Amino acid sequence: MMPDLGKYADAVLSAYGASLVLLALLVLLTLRRGRRARAALEAVESREKKDG
Template sequence: MMPDLGKYADTVLSSYIVSIILLVLLVLVSLRAARKARAELEQVEERRRG
């Protein structure tokens, strides 16, 4: 199924791997930031309620 990339196979495959790793890291960082923001918002709302 993989196309013949010839002498560029290592470069192309390593670029794909790096891109996938960066995308996964970006998703994880985004999820962590969202969780932190949600927790801070809940604290603010709790203080506001009483």
């Protein structure tokens, strides 16, 4: 149940929406950066194995 926000409903709901969008963006960027870091680490480790 949503409380009655009165004349502030638009501002509050848009702030919630913006927060959710920004949070989702941060999660996606973090996952992407993690994939890149993992790939870079695997490349370094595979070079290390080849070099002995």
